Amino acid sequence: MRKKRLLARTPVLLCLLLATLFSYAQNQTVTGKVTDAKDGSPLAGVSIVPKGSARGTSSAPDGSFSLTVTAATHTLIFSSIGYGSKQVDITGDVVNVQLTATNASMNEVIVVGYGTQRKREVTGAISRVGGDKISEIPVPSFEAALAGRAPGVQIIQGNGLAGSGSVVRIRGVGSISASGDPLYVVDGTPIIADPFLRGNGGAMNQNPLSSINPNDIESIEILKDAGATGIYGSRGANGVILITTKRGRSGQPLFTYSNKLGIATYTKKLDFVDGPQWLQLRQEAWLNDGHTGYASLPGGVTWAQASQTNTNWWDLLTQKGFIDDHSLSMSAGTSKLKTFGNLTYSNDQGYLKNNAYTRIGARLNMDYNALPNLKISLTSAYNRGTNKRVHAAWDGGIGDAMSSALPIYSVYNSSHSDYYRTTTNPVISLNEYRRRQTDQRLLGGVALEYQPIHNLFVRGNYSIESTRSNDDQFNTPQLDTSKHTGFAQRSPSWGKNETANLTANYLWNPGEQHKFNFLLGTELQDYTRKGYSTDPITENTDRPFWENGGEYKRLRDSLLSAKVHITEVAQERFTFNSFFARINYTFHDKYSFQLIGRVDGSSKFGTNHKHGFFPAASAAWNISDEDFMKDIPRLSYLKLRASYGIVGNANFGSGLYYDKYNRGTNTYNGLPTLYLNGLGNPDLKWETLHNVDAAAEFGFFNNRLTGEIAYYYKTTTNIILNPGVSPSIGFTSIYRNLNNSKILNQGLEFSANLRIIDGKDLKWSVGGNIARNQNKVLEYELGPDAVSGGTNDTRIVKGLPVGVNYLVRFYGVDPSDGLPIWLDKNGKQTKTFSLDHRTYVGSVQPDYFGGFNTSLQYKGFELSSLFTFVIGGNIYENSGKYQFLGVSKKFWNFRKDFLDHWTKPGDISKYPRLVADAASYPGVPSEDQFNSTMFLRSASYLRMRELTIAYRVPRATLKKLFFKDFRIFATGTNLLTFTKYPGGDPEITRDFENSQDRNLSPNITYLTAPTQKTFVFGINANF
């Protein structure tokens, strides 16, 4: 197998090798400095490209640059964000250039799939977020920093567990069982970002993205429509997030040190009643149900014990966490060799005791101009994220503090000689259970860029993403009292993701007004993730394996050598084989057209549909350059663009298209076992998305007001569904593309930025974006309960959004007896609950979402803030129903907001009478079926996501010092939240069971830990 893979790749290498042999040319090195025409200050990061070439350099922080060009080059093009581009003829070895600020980003070069484009020529919908925005705030994982930054990109930040991942949705969700997550591409390599690599272990989804180092990121481009994602074919439907890492620039070595130090706590927590009040409410419920005497108490606790105990479990499990983040980077370059290196250490303790995420990272990116027409680039990064895990949500820990760890329960026994073990006691596992999840990611690539002839650029790239993950757990003998030594286990897995691509780019300018850019490419991807056939590997031992690696190795090797016990198994494996082409044509520098076609084959697709073809067409018109627009006052820029294309979603598991049997890890009577493990479907293929986008990008008042308004219309068909089969076939799932299925996502996005004051010393700008997405299931034929989000009450129903809440309507409380009044399907009041009364009452999808920001600068001082908001949509408190029934035999903590309940005839109250058994409400089968709009909330909120005060030391002062730039800052995240939601934090990402759960139930909470609130201080220093 290995040999074959190498063979498959040989042609790529061969081509590149041969190509290098044929290169020759005469060279010239041009140096110079780029400055601002206004005040003469040096301009960093200016793109300098020889005319007719796609490969250039960028200026160093002091504005200097050095570039080797061929003799055929006579002109250099200088361009930079916010400055006009300038063409300068090469008249000697030194070229000094002044650029004038245009304050328009239209000449900005942005990253697109397999290349870059000038923004004015871009025909697709792409939002760019600069790396500074990603690294400036402390977040559990880099993608959380995108929140509020890009229109139509919904980020629901992960919950309060360190390292937790966010739900990212680009222009809505069109999938049910297949993942709705975007494709993440780092420096051209599609990376593994599956949050279900470890399922839902310990009520947390492993987040592979958390190991990505925010300090490495130069920019993030979010591709939204088919004009942008079309080049990713079968994987473009959910949008693509392109991450470009920092690279070296020419000039003297520049070091950057930045840090953040601070504390973390929680945003909003739930308030529960204390022990005495809980007992009083329990007694009330007991008597309400017609019992007499003292109410029975759970776990054999007596009233005497209970009334003397008042434990605050939340306080016992939380802390003020320490945040500690350091990054040191170096950029240096000559005309031949440019280097960027970065070392990072960060530790986020979070607010849960014993919970922390520690990341160390190292990066080395190098670009070597071996020949004037040959560049070799190395991209390499190593990241290691160590997650000190704690139990959460349904698995215990802070989840217990919000559920079954009652204030009447004791932590220790009466003599304090041991824990109190009969009742829920999360302090035991806090002290006696340890878990480390370690994720290592090595992402390295080599690219050769070769220009065999004028205007032809051939680029070959090979990259490998190697991941290694250990999930270690350890129980002390105190936790696992049946074991005398302690119990260690490790669940290892390791993956290899190789990508090789070869592209050829040809620029053709037949006449002054016509510019063509042809791209032809092919790509192979091969991913394998392995683990052991028996997982986890366990042993009774006195130390965890991470402290005793030798013992683990000994154990593993002895098991491996015996072969019968464990073998290496490639649990997940897929390949993609793709061919793609793109033609860009620009006419008069005003009209741009783009055609894309991609053929994708994948091992994930069924035998009957091995390959798919995905075309896209798009166009842009810089209409403000037309003569008839020239006279419109105050208009500085206007561009119209539109796209249509067909892209796919192949974000589902592999090996799903055939019936599967697996060998049992158990035996029967000592003999091997075999199980029918799943039914397949040879017709399985990608989901198909038809994607239309139309937009206007504008600038007014000399581009002091800029923005974009976009409309899109997306329909997904061939929707992949896993459940909804008759369970009497012995299985509840078969992956298949549903006939007659269609989901619509249609929406409007608006973003704008206004520089209100733009003086030399004083600057004030405001910006923001808002998006409205209409999500609707247009065609669907299954019953209402066929698909549900995990254990949550969200459904798929024709005519309604994905993930509608399907609940019994709670009308109110009957003041005479305190019983709940429900509405049946027809809206008629009834006091008998029935699951037949369920109807569609809400949706977990917001009506509007977005963010706005403002920045005020005076001389070196800067005050900036970012707000994010959600308007409309619902939150369903799946755990709220049990918290309300806390004093019934469910025995959970009782929330203070439920105190507004009926106690005596005549009471007008929000919540009904308390009961000792949920079944005392007529018709309620059990507390599990007590789902109603009593716990359905509005999801609207406004959150102050970020507030930063910074001071940059003036350049004049710095000259006396060692530093080239020095900035100090203080940042707070999630400082303020405005919401009517009674259940704590309204930004909810719970643990999910699978992609379907994630698609349907983003706003469902089940003992979800609130997100972090942080305060940090730090510096950024260049020297």
Added chain:
Amino acid sequence: MNLHKFYKINILIIGVLVMAGSCSKFLDKPPQGQLSKDQVFATDSNIVALGNGIYTYLGDGNFTGGRVQALSDMLGDQLDGSNLTGDFSEIYKRQNSIFGGTRDDMYKKGYLVIATANNILENLQAVSADHQALAKGQALFFRGMAHFELVRLFAQPYGYSSDNSQPGIPLRLTTATNSISRSTVKQVYDQVVADLKSADSVLPADAGDGGKFYTATKWIAEAYLAKVYFQQNDFANAFLYADQVIKSGKFQLDADFTSRYSLGGTKEAILRLPNQVSHFQPGSEFISNWRSDTKNPTLYFTNQFYNYATGDAADKRVAWYSNTIKPGYNSLTKFNFNYMEQPLTHLTEIYLIRAEAGAELGGTTLATAITDINLILARAYGGTSRNLSAGATATAVIDAARTQRELEMVGEGNRVQEIKRIGARTGNNIDRRGSPWTCNGFILQFPKAEQDANAAFQLNPEGGCF
């Protein structure tokens, strides 16, 4: 230059073509650790292994390794379920609704037994002659017993109507994945009997493991036939098959009834599921629900039943109960251990079937019935003092058999089926909770998914019991 250009571009094109050519194998990379159907049915050992897998389902905590029995006991009239929550509470209250993972998992596991059995039956041609009879007989037995266990829980009992046309369960006889509607109870029982009889005709008389009976023999097929006919109140056939099992001489009553559930001690098991620590532990859900020495039991008895079962100090089986091991709980101690070998039908039950069926038939079989019930009584009371006389009436024998059945098979999920069988036989409601044996809530609701896959699927009416 031009030549160079031509040459380079050609190399590029050739390179791309070579890559394209190598792609058909490149796209054939399934995950490892899985076998395809072709691979499985290529060797006899795989097919044997597939059958072994089904045995582990029989001891699985989701199916007959305790779940079927526990849910049956919740529907019965011995438990104090006032502190049960969630699915258990619903089932205990005899108001099982359309949702409930505990029930759904059991249903699914039962049908997985059936699906795997059908998978084997459809591919018998791939099995060599040496293994064919066993593979076929096992698969038929598995399919028959699983349908039987499920129809008893999800449909009104045999005898509920004169022609048994009440809806039963989906009868799955192929691996087709389309949704099918419920067959009638009669159709299900007929198929169960047909499958078990076919199994009986091809299964061996001995498991070849020195009397351990870790794999199916004709005797487990016949034991199930006895159970099925007995449930149908078809006493002649029940007697016939119970008699054949007993007369095979392969099984003996344990002298000590506590060894029936133990590690390696029982001689009663018609089919015994062996325990292999860390590889396969049958009966886990008996232990997790009932265990009362290391934790508070989930399932425990009402005072009424506890007093009834422990009222006679001479009864050695009183040792199965305790209200002191965990104060406040009327506990069963029958499953207080870490592991056990699980008998899937034991000789005690077969004797009790022959006793009651024999008495029902009367005539020459009554004497056999009296001998049978006296075997059970003598063991329970440590002597013959409580034995019935040789001249005991059929009614006395039937009464004794029913009483001994409840006491012997406590915690084995038997009682609720007796309430229904006796209801169908006599029309009397013997439920201590006072519900009519025909009330809706006495059977489980189907998983809602059946209806979502097929709107025409008929769910059970709910509620109506006490």
